[in-house]
Amino acid sequence: MPSPFRPSRSLRALAAAFAVATAALSLTACGTSGPTTTADGKDVVRYQGTTGQVTAYELAADLGYFTKINLHWEGDTTSGPANIQAAATKQIEFGSAFNGAVVKLIAGGAPVKAVLSSYGADDKNYTGYFVRDDSGITSARDLIGKKVGVNTLGAHHEFITREWLHQQGLSEAEIKQVQFVVLPPVSTEDALRKGQIDVAALGSVFRDTAIARGGLHSLYTDKDLFGQFDYGTYVFRNDYLKDHADAVKDFVQGTARATRWLQTTPHDEVVAKFESIINKRGRNENTGLLKYYTSYGVPVPGAVIAEREFQVWIDWLVRNNELPQGKLTAKDLYTNQDNPYDNGTYPPTSGPTGEAVVAK
Template sequence: MFSTARQRIAAAALAALAGLSVLTACGDSGTTTTADGKTVLRYQGSTGQVTPFELAQELGYFEKISLQWEGDTTSGPANIQAAATNQVEFGSAFNGAVVKLISGGAKVTSVLSSYGADDKSFSGYYVLDGSPITGARDLIGKKVAVNTLGAHHEFITREWLHQQGLSEAEIEQVQLVVVPPANTEDALRKGQVDVGTLGSVFRDTALERGGLRPLYTDKAIFGEFDYGTYVFRDDFIGKNKDAVADFVQGTARATRWLQVTPRDEVVARFATIIEKRGRQENTELLKYWKSSGLPVPGAVIAEKELQIWIDWLVRNGELKDGRLKATDLFTNEFNPYANGTYRPASGPAGEVLAE
């Protein structure tokens, strides 16, 4: 399945993940509260961007929690590892990375979808207009730029190659090269890589400059789909159920607000939030914001969104068949759009929306 190098990398990653439950158990499971009794949830953000939970705090959707920024994350896998090892209370990553984390022994549970692909927001895998690469077989021996290994873009790329009929041995010959998203377009145009992974503002600004064409997209492979989730440690959920429930209901409502609010209003609100937090961030890229990227009202998790990656890992020999069930890895218990509090298609306050 894997080359020797990849086997060493996979073994090291699984060994590190296997220790996460031990590290979590040794960590301080106590919580901090504010003067008015709210539970403090530490988190990692993203520079120049506003997450749905940060929006929820701005909109006043939280009643029992207060957010505390602990810096910015470098990737989804790093973010959920920080959550699993008690550096922060929750994290978000691609569901395939979540499954790998849990298979390595981490005691975490997905509580809400965090990102996905809809008709306006998705990730594409681009080549130069003059590139001779037109199909999957042309990628054998070529370089594909991804933001990190073991996450969304590696899974999508390997799945596309598999669907296009390449054998595992042939897929192993496609070189995945880690390139920061901000540098991917430049690396592609200079010929340092053959395919560049571009999403959100990086895709939009690159396409404005022209000269690129998509080879495949995540949306074309799976359609509109929720790809990532927020996870909390199981011990934290057990001891702070009200806080987790408040996080989920508020973030679900903020996600719904993003899904039904005019774009200009969203962008203006984001700019206000970024300016308020005073981190000297650039707000120019906000003009490229298009949508939440989450096609499901209120970010409700569907079983298939985790099962598909369990099956993927089993097929690739990274997980024993039957060891994990998707239904054991997530809960919609706290989501008002799933637990009967609101009708699934209602607005952020449970109101009926005009069709």
């Protein structure tokens, strides 16, 4: 997600996003063959998943919320930028990425639009930026010249850290002295404890198990900055939005309802459903991490996108001279037109059909 702050590294890190956008434009013809339909006329929607986890759209399929599409797993993704690149180059139909990266991608020419929030921070699920109890690090200024471990450059972890440093009063010259080190999430805690990095970005199971082992505490969290907030979105290519409008509408309504199911269903029932889905799909996955599940992390009912969730990153990029003022307007980067929660009513979460009811 973030990058070191030497202009060269910072630009290189976020240039990765531009590289994705460029690839999207130049490699479109290199994607696999276009979407197909099933024998009964449903659109086959290809996607990349995450091993050992269940997404809201996979849950929607299991709950029977889709009536016009069939999901087809094309493998697992390793990061938001990789996922959205696969979507932009027609290897899959949609991808999920951090909103700041989506802004960069669209600014660079990627032909995509956001249709639904995909992840965020709520009172139970967030990313913490941890230091050792004996590190002596107590403030943002203590991070000057230090190393922050993140899972990728130019995305959520970097943007959050840079924004926090800015809010804490550091100058851009000082922020550029904070170095970002890319580490796989499974190795980040160990690197922190061994002193190879000074701050570790830890979320979900990695955060909870690290806290349980003791000796660490969070210096800041993404929730500290913006409270409960949606940070990422699902995006489709513009051509797919135009040519397969009914498929997109079905994906959005079903996934929105599945998100609401996750927001309102008791924890143990959610975990049991996840375990059932993972076992049924037969990918030889370990379900052991499900015991650490706390919440889906999307705080907004039905994952409706809010303008501020894009505007904050547009403003950030403009402030850092990485996006020209006025080049992008937040409302042009996303749409809620297919989300039944956008107008305050939605179908019940108990089945694929039924009359709309008032959201509460």
